Structures are given as C-alpha cells and as structure tokens.
Amino acid sequence: MTHTYKITGMSCQGCRTKVEKALNGIDGISAKVTLEPAEAIITMDKHIQTEKLQEALSASGNYSIEMKAHEKDTKEKVHHHHGTTPIKVNREETGGVYYCPMHCEGDKTYDKPGHCPVCGMDLLKQPTLKQATQFTCPMHPEIISDQPGSCPICGMDLVPLGGNLEEEDKVYETLLRKFKIATIFTVPIFLIAMSEMIPGNPIFKLMELKYWNWVQFAFSIPVVFYATWMFFQRAWQSIITWKLNMFTLIGIGAGVAWLFSLVALLFPDVFPDQFKTHHGTVYVYFEAATVILTLVLLGQLLEARAHGKTNSAIKELLKLAPNTATRIVGDKESTVSIDDIQKGDLLRVKPGEKIPVDGSIKTGEAIIDESMISGEPVPVEKKTGDKVSSGTINGNKTFVMLAEKVGSETLLSQIIEMVNSASRSKAPIQKMADKISGYFVPVVVLIAIVTFIVWAIYGPEPSYVYAFVNAIAVLIIACPCALGLATPMSVMVGVGKGAQSGILIKNAESLEKMNAIDVVIIDKTGTVTEGKPSVEKVVSVNSDFNEKDVLERIVALNSSSEHPLAQATLRYGEENKIKVQPISNFEAVTGKGVIGKLGKEELALGNQKLMEHVKAKIDNKLDEQVKAAQKQGKTVSYLAVGNKAVGFVVISDKIKASSAAAIHKLQQEGLKVIMFTGDNEDTARAVSGTLNLDGFKAGMLPEDKLNEIKKLQGEGKKVAMAGDGINDAPALSQADIGIAMGTGTDVAIESAAITLVKGDLNGIAKARLLSHKVMGNIKGNLFFALGYNVLGIPVAAGLLYPVFGILLSPMIAALAMSFSSVSVILNSLRLRSAKID
Template structure:
C-alpha cells in the first residue's frame, strides 16, 4: 500500500535527503520525499502508524509528518472527481486536478542543479546551496507589447498607429527584455576581468624573456605592485561573487565548486599580498634570485577569469537547454481578432474572455483553445502533437492554441483562455518535469556530498608530500600543485549531469507530443517489461458509431428501442453513449426524460422512463438486474461480437428485448506501434471491459501477446498488482475514468491526450495525440536520456579521477609534467560546459 504524508520543517534539499533517509530506516517502508510540495510518498507492506514515522524524524531534526489529504493508488481513486473546468486534453499533476496558473508564474528563477528540488525564487541571483546563477523560468503568459518597425523606441501596451510615422504598430514579446540578462551581465564582467588580467599575465610571463625589457623600466618588486593594482578590479568586482558564494558554502556547509575556487584563488591572492607587505617572513625557498618573494597575482586572476569564462559559456548553453519551452512559448500569438457585433477589433491575447467570438485568418495561429463555429478548415497541429500531417476540422471540432490555420478563414468560440489552454498546461508540465529529480541523481548527490572535503584533503596531502619529498623549491612546488588540485576538481559537472539531460529530454518529448510529468517516470520508462493497453480510445480511434439497432420484441420497432437507448444515454458522458445520441439525432428521435439514472462502472446504465425500468449494458449488467436473455437474441449478439464489435443489451424490467451494435475502428497506427514495442522485447497485453469475443477478435487482428476481457476497474488494478508481484515493470495506457485506478497502480501510467481528465491526472506520461506510437517514442526517448545521463556521469567522474592526480603531480616523477593552476582552471570550466553540450545532443535525437 502507498500513503502520502505532508512533511513540515524542510527548507532545502539537504533537509529533504535527511528526511528521506530517516523514513527509509524504518523497517518495512520505502519512501520518496519531495521538497515542492513538501511530501513523503511511502510504500509499505502493512500500515505503519504515523507516530512511529514521527519518532524517526524527531531523532533526525525538527521535522513533523502527518497524513496528507489524499492517498495513493486504490485508496484515493474513489475520492477522485472530474474537473469540468479543465481542458479535456490538458495534462495534470499527480494527485490533484490542475488549477489555472497565476499570471506572474513566469517571473520565477530556479537553480539548474535543482539543489532544493522544485523551489523557485522571485528574484535573480545565485543558489544558496551550490552558488550557481539562478535561471529564469520561461513565462507561461506573454504580455503583448507593440512597437513601430521604423521607430523601435516607440513601445505601447495596445495596438495602434505610430505617433511619429503613422505605421501600424507590430507586437513584440515582453520576454525579449529579459532574455540573456544573466549572460550580458557576465559578459560585461568578463570583458573587464580580461582587460586587467592580460597585463598581469604579460608582466608575469615577461620574466621568461631574456633581457626583460620591462625590468629596464623598473625593478620586479615594483611590477609586483602593478600586478596587485590590476588584480583589484578582477577580484573585487568581476569575480567577487565567487568569493561570496565560497563563504556562504562554508558557513552553511553546502560545499561546492565555489568552495574550491574560493580557497584556491583566494589563498594564491592573499599569499601574494603577504609576499608584498612582509617578504622577510618567508624562507628563501619562496624567493626569486632578485630577493623578492614569488607572487601569484597572475595565477589568481587568470584562474578567476577562466572560471568566469566557464560561467559565461554555461549561461549561453543553459539558454539552449530550455529552448523547447521557449519555442512552445513562441507558438502563442500576442493578438487575436475579436468579433463584436458587426465589427472586428484586434485585442491582446490576455484580453480574450471565455465565450468571445474570434476570427482566425489563413496562416494565423489559433489564439486560445475553443471550438470551430463557422467554417471547415485544415489545421496544422504538429507543434502540439508532433505529427506533421494537417488535420481537417469542421464546425463543433475542438482546436488548440498555437496550432496554425490553413488556407481558409474560420470563426471560433473561445472556451479555454490564459493558463487554462492546452499549450499553457504543456508548458507548465514541461517546466515542472524539467526541475524534477530522477532517481539516478541520488548517486551523483551522494558522491557530491563527499567530494569537496575529499578534494581539500587531497590538496593538503599534495602540499605535504611535495614539501617533504619534492625538488627545490619544494614549498613552491607544493603550493602550486595544491592549488591546481583545488581548481581542477569540478563537482559542478557532476551536479549538472542529470538535470541538464532531463531538461533537454523533457523538452524534446514535448515537441514530439509526449508530455512527461517528472524525471522519475522518464527513467522508469526505460525499465518497462510489460505494456498494458485499453481498447476503446487507446487501440481504437475512440470515435464509435452505431451500425444498427435490433429489436426482438414484436411490439417494439427499432425506433422504439432507439428512443429508449438514447433517453438512457442522455445523462451519460461515455463515448459509446455519445455515439448513440448522434445516431438518434440523425434519425430525428427525441430524448425523453429519465429518472433514477445511474451509471454502473464497467457494466452500463440504468434508469426509469415513464413506468419502465430500463437497463442498457453488457451481460454483467443483465445479470445484475436479473434480465433474461433468450437464446436467439444471445446468438445474434455473439455473431456481432465475434467480428470485434461492441454490443449493448437493452432490458425492460426482467427481459432483454433488443440491442445496439457499435463499431470503433482500430487506429491505423496501433498495429505498427505494437510491433515496435514487441521488437524491443516488451509484452503487449490488452485489458478491456468488452466481451470475450470482441476482445479476442481485436487481439488476433493486432497479434497481441494476450488479452483479458470483461474487466471492471478493480479487475485491471488486481491484474497489474499480480504482474508487479511477479517482478514485472508495468506500463499501463488508457484514456477513460475506469482506467484511473490501474494508471495509478502501474509503474508508469500513460494517458491518451484524447481521454478524460481523470485518466490524464492519474498518469505519469500523456500522449497528446492519443496514439500508441507515442509509447514507442517515449520508451526510445527514455533510453536516449538515460544513456546521455550515464555518459555525463562517466565524463564528470572520469574527468576528476584523471584530472586530480595529474594536478597533484603524479606524472612529474616519470615525465617531468606538472599542471599549471591556470590550465586546471580552464579544464574545470570546460568540463561543465562539455556536460551541457553533451546534453544538448538530445535535441537532435530521432524518436521514430
């Protein structure tokens, strides 16, 4: 069983780790703790009292734990409710129906290493844990601004004419002003650092030139003072932030790359100050042939400037990792054409209200979610679904914001605006998933927690060994190599290995119509053994149509039977019910009021029409209401079911007096997708509430590995638990309310984007197009992301394993090779950049 608990008292990722470790020490429990929201999800064989969990946490720190408002899996499925305000295709967060996002949710900043989980900050700055620059989360809403193409200094909040030249103002994105702000700031500091560091470097290197021309101008001791003067802007302006971060890391004991940089460059710079002011306190080993003490202003400033260069390159690369979100943001237009009476006016996207009538012209983007009112058009939905083939739309069909109109004008009704649109929900889901942690990151976190103290220890040992056993001047050798060890070590590369791959991978998935709720599901998808699929709406198109209605009662015509069927179904939202209602409209048969209506999950519906007790559904419903099915009627139904069609009996009182035949075409892509999954060694099994004959016909057509028919929601749930008990990793794909329990229980729940809110809310992955090919794509994406993460971790760890011994001087006794601290700084900076660039390769990964 699984329970979700609310945990209070956590303020950072360190707290989260302590709480998680404490809970996992309790016998019989496996817990996963998140910071945002502050919750613990615990899996246990039998119920463990909350008091016992509280005891474990109290021994660790000032934390409290209490049962959360919702339970997991089978315990909370009965409490689920359907949100009528949410978009039917919109992704939701696990455990709650997605709510509209606040208007200012875009003005947030987060740490690229996700040190504090999903925590965000209102202002730019650097992470209080690792010290890295915070990254701006792309805005979910775009406030339209307008400018003149001839006079860009003119900026207005509304469309109109330029007051200077009279040209129409054109929209610009408000995000342009924010874009690359961190990069530009770092670039300015880097330029200043370079201007002052280059002269220091030239002065220091000039000592190697025979008959040094600089020494003809003045002695070395005075040039040392010049180096000191030039180093002040570098240390106290351009790179002072590194020392601030190093100090904060020490007092909070969140040791990171800036701890090592601060110690290494800081010691070199302070040593040089002492050498200038008090040269007499140093032994002769530290002095040059001219009597001055060796100074390291050049080493300190070059190291700091190169680290700054690394930060600059990282800032540029970070902008590319969330490019998928930025591209999604660009899909939404800034303005729309609103119809008011007989007039058309251009309005900001933020001013559109539900119920507004909008006109979309050829080539324009659909501004908000809604339905077509007038016109038959072709819509390019590739930016949402990942499928390149345009889709034909007619009046009444749903359309989504960001999709592109073809070559005809149409009128639409606005139904979902702002943060309620599918596009906004996708962006929010991608944002959230990009900031989540994959289980594999626990390895990197554990290594990182020991990394800095071990490096400081190795640096100290390096100095001692060189001072005792090294050649003269041994102290100088020891000092330089100790600094090189501190500088070359890069925990940053280790910390970035997982989040960068996850961010790019989640963005890649979104562009391909695969919405991933969190990094854990992305990782788990790679380990799946069995894929369970539903039939209606998953294997089939989910657009059932009535083929015929049969009456076996001589006193009732087919239209009489049909009227009773559509009257019962008038209160149902099931796809099969909607199919009968459409058929009734075509036959021009009126829906009659029904009392005591009740939908019986997995069986059908019952109600009272006039004085008749009606029941419409499968054999199980007939058994429940004790309705007799005569042999001739049963024979006719079996014949239809063997052809893969769905049949519902209609009973009046205790007798079944007719049936309706409904067919739902198998998706053209289903067979191809199932073959792809089977080629990868996965078992594909169908669970359906339909009868045995229909299920068998569909299974044989698709060549499935197995099927189970006439399954109620609890049957699907039990079967998945049974497979998991056998050690199988199960993915479940479904689209209906009755799939929600199974989707929650499965290791990976996959919802068809064309399905219900509850199915989507219960799943870890949503396929926007509702196509089984998306499962094959999701698995391939998972495989590529996990491979990329492992490559990053190998690169980061391998780099440090090789780099630290070389910096310590292990090659000197054999080859006479030493690593300059400046080269170490350059290598350290590029190690992080290399991890990011390797992650960016996922953007071009092929998922077909």
C-alpha cells in the same frame, strides 16, 4: 459550484504546487491555487466540508484552509460564488510588453503603455502565457524563488524558469560584462607574470619585479572583488551550510593563492628563502588566481548561454500563442486581446491565423496544422463539432469556433507548464551524482593537504613552492561543476525535445523509468482504437418494442452520460430524428453501463455484467446475435426494460491505422504488450488477434486493472500503462509509468507521468527511445565530468613528476576543469538533433 478559500502557510511556489496537488487529489474537486493572493479557487461537483480539505492539506505540510468571505455593500458576509461571467477589474497597467496594433515599426515593442509615435494609436499590451518570472537553481531544481539571487544550497546564480528570454539575456549580459572586465585586467597580470620567461625580460628595464608585483595586485582587485566576488560568497555559503560543492574548491584554491600573494607582497620577510625568487621577492600567484577565476567565469558564461538553448523548446511554444483574436458579438466582429477572451465566446479564425484558445468548430470546416503541438507534419481535417487547440495554425478556410478553455486551461499552457515542471525535476540518477559530490569535495581537500605535505617533505627545492602550487592545482582541477550539470542539462534538453515531438513528460523520474519498462499495458477504446465510435445498427428482439422504441430508450439513457459510446448513440439518434426524452434516477455503474427511469420504466443499458446486476433475463436468440457481433470485434450494449433484455445496439470503433505498427515496434524491443479492456471476451479476442498482442484481459473493471498491474509488479515487472479514460486513472497511477492519451480525459492525463498529445501508440515507442537517448546522454555527461577529475587529480598532485617530470599548472588545471563543463554542455545539446521517430 465554485468557491474561494484562503490558504495560509504557503511561502514559495513549491508550497503552492504542493497545496494545489493535495486539493486536486480529492475526488470531485478541481482546484487552482495562487500565491499572491494566497487562495484557492475550487470547483466541486457537490459541496465538500472544509474539514476534509484541511485533512488533505495537513498530510502535505503545515498548511491551513478556511472559507473566504466577501463583504457586500450592506456589510453582509456572503460565500463567494463564481458565475459564468467573470467580473473584470480595471487596473492601471504598470508593466508588460506593448505594441502598435498597426505594426508601424514592425516588431518593435515598448515597456509601458502610451501612443504609437508613428500613427498615434494606443499601444496594446502583449499577452503572455506566464506573467510572473520565477527563478530556480540549475543544480538544485527544487529551489524556486520569485526573485533572482543565489541558491541557498550551493550559491549558484538562480536562472529563470519557463524560458523567459528577456530574463535569461539579463543573466547572460551581466556575466558577459563581468567576464569582459575580468579579461581586461587578467590579461596584463598574465603577461607580467609570463614575461620572466622572455630572455632579458624587457619590462624589468622599466621597473623592478617588486613594483610589477604591486601592479599585478592592483589589477587583480577588480577581478577578485567585482567580476568574480560571487564565487567567494558561494564558497563561504557552502562552508557555513556544509553543502560543499564546486565553489568550495574554487574559493579555497583561488582564495588561498590570492591571500598568499598579498601576504607575500606586504610581509616578504616572514617567508623562508625557499619561497623567494633570485630577485629577493617572494613568489606571488596573482596571475594563477585571476586566470583561474576568469576561466571559471567563462564556464559560467557558457552555461548561461546553454540554458537559453536548452529552453528553446519552451520559447518556441511561447511564440505559438497569438496576441489577438476576432470575437463575434451579435453581427459585429472586433479584435480583442486573448487575455479578454472568455469561455463561451464565438471567435472567427481566418486563413493562416493561429487558433487563439481551445474550443470546438461552431460553423465551417478547416484543415489545421497541428505539427507544433503533436509533432505530426500532416495537416488534420476538421469539421463542425471537432476540437481545435490554441497555437495550431488554420489552413485556407474560415471558420467560427466556440471558446471552451482559455488562459492557463488551454492545451498549450498546460504543455508549457508541464515542460517547465519536468525540466526542473530531478531524475533518480541525479541522486547518485549528488551523493558523489557530497563525498567528493572533502576527499579532494584531503588529497590537496596530503599533496602539500608530501611535496614539502620529499619534493625538490624550493619544496614548499612546489607543495603550494600542486595543492592548488589539485583543488582546481577537481572542481565538480560538470558533475552538477551532467543530469539537469540532459533532462532539460530531453524534455524540450519530447515536447516538440508531442510527448509531454511530467517529471525527470518518469523519463528515466521509461528506459527500464518491460511490459506495456494498453486500453482498447481511445487507445488502440480511434475513440470515435459509431453505431452500426440497433436491434429489437421483443415484439412489444420495435427498433425505434429501443433507440428512443437508448438515447434517453445516454443523454445524461459523457461516455464516448453514449455520444455515438446520441449522434445516431439525432440522425434518425429521435426526440430526447427526460430521464430520472440516472446512475452510471462503473465498468458496466448506465441505469435510469423513463416514466415508469426501469431501464438499463450496458454489458452482460450490468444485466446480471439488474437481474435482467437474456433469451437465447438475443445472446446468439450479440455473440456473433462481438466475435467480429464489435462493442455491444444490451437494453433492458424492467427485468428483461429487449434489444441491443452494435457499436464499432475503428482500430487506429498506427496501432499495429507501433505495437510491433514495441515488441521488437523486447517488450510485452497486453490489452486490458472492459469490453467482452469475444471483442477483446478479435482485437488482440488483429494486432498480434502478447495477451489480453476482458471484462475488466477499474479495480481489476489496478489489481492486475499490482500482480505484474509483484512478479518483478516494470509496467507502463497507456489509457485515456476516467476508469483508467487508478491503473495509470499504480503503474511504474502512466501514459495518457492526449485525446482522453483530464483525470487520465493528471494521473499519468507521460502524456501523448496526439493520442497515438507510436508515441510510446518515441518516449522509450527518447528515454534511452537521454539516459545514454546522462551517462556520457557523467563520464566527461568524472573522467577529467579521475585522470586530472593524480597529474595535478604530481604523480607523473618522478618518472616524466610532468607537473600541472593551476592555470592549466582551471582550463581543464572549464573544458569538462563545456564537454557536458555540448554533449547535452546533441539531444536537440536526436531522432526519435
């Protein structure tokens, strides 16, 4: 059943995420929360009281939930139920991207609906996976806004989430325009100031220095009050909120230089002779202020372009979604937008086309290129009943598919959302950088003050001029902008790289933790094995039941189960033309099997623990046959009728070809690989021996896996758990890193920190190598960020002057500061070409 609830207390996208996560944490619930309107659409297995929903929300924040009523024409208030056929509401299209279905003008698109100017056809709206653009701060990714603007913490320009190319280009184009204006006015100021170094200074023949100072002032106004004014706004914001950052130093340094110059221009007589040139004018620093600001603006411009490159993985994923699909209704086919596809629709996929939504093949066969999602280059053969994913590419055959997941439910949409979320999350190492920044700025200001005092007292004449210039140089070169970029840039690129390789990372913390793992726990079915079990044989050991009788009862019980082993027996029953009989009182006993009633017969199908649970007797002959099959690595389920086991089914699940090599690779890196399985001891031992595992534990229930992981963690081990089933979810949540197989259940994927799209253990080795490279990259970035500061501050303060006569101009300091940011950006982008295979 599905119901709609009204949510109050949400004010931003972060709130929406918290509410959705809280609701989905309740057993038996699947919730989708929207901000506009503020409501939750909740699908539940059985009705759950609103009080329980409210309890979950109260634990997450000041949110409230109430059942939403909808008025019918009779004004009777009724509870809103969502049926299987959604009601479409006609709305006037006012935004979006439109294109001609005939592509008369190639890839040309329009920003409003209308007619193609060439052929006259109605323009179609191009569907997007993410309709609304949101914005975040590159240094404080927890900040999320529906509108562009400045970060309330540090004042930086918010950047678009989700790799929105159009919005990113707008940010870049705005900065580029401002940079051009700043450059146009800064260059003349710089040339005027530097002309004093030319013998016989030719420009002084046109005007005296005091008039050229007024020209510099005039040229500086567009630079300070238009092109770079946002830096001073950010500096002020950082001071009043006491969130000191790079803009605090830039604002103080450049602002003091400009204001000093203005006062010197207007009131030269208030300054002592030390501040005056041989022309009688006071030294002005318009060129230092404008050059510094222009160089900082250049750094911001480069960062804006770099953000576009770091989001390239998301952009490529967005391009995978096709615009249209071919829908079959009756014996007619029509081309529809993917936004109009509904669950249950039949879609024809032609050779070379992209698969529009997630679903399964209804008729036909195909060879699908899944490399864009799984990262594996070899095309995969698909037949009737096999699953296909949106964005993958059909080969040279035509097939009809059944749409099962559409819109935000598709794998492609979930990948994009996960990459977006991970890209804006903080790694624990970022906390160290934030802490350094918090102390760094006040310390730098103090160093600048001390520098001024020391130079004023002990410096050569004009000592106050030296004191002023060196203090500004200290403020500028110490700017920690590169420190703020060091971690987020590496995380963004690393998460994108992982997505392109079929490794979906939920947050930056898991990316960092993966580097510290020393034990890997793996499940058997669907993790080590292919998860495609098949029945080898059905055996009867009771004269009252032949093999067909045993199979009939197995099929009847498993018809109500979703377990992969159950599906294998149903396929076997279908092949043997077994009619499915209705079962009553069906119950799945977690980790043991299933029970139910067929007519008057009490049936139980499962492992030895289930037989003990229902008190079913297993005779010696049956026990011997079962153990013989289990020692060969087979999975065996007993069938009990009443209080006696009458037969069994032997099921085999082939070990994945890649499992042995992947496990060996992990062991070579010093990791211990241990298998936890609910299967019996003999089967587990056979699989463990084949793969040379470091250990195994058999017959484990979900709580047993959970407790064993807690035990390992209690010994100081950092544990990664890989699994694919609902029964793995508690262990995945408990482990330091939960790794879900993309071929598994939604519950397992939701509980995990990392998802392997292909469901291959090789992905664990790839994820660990990616983590290692990202952490190395972050440390390199921190070196670049702090190295310039540590080396530059003493030079800017004049430490080398007494011995070598070296001083650092504020303009050179600004160049060095910008170069540190460029170094961080370039180092981060190296991850795009890193090999993790």
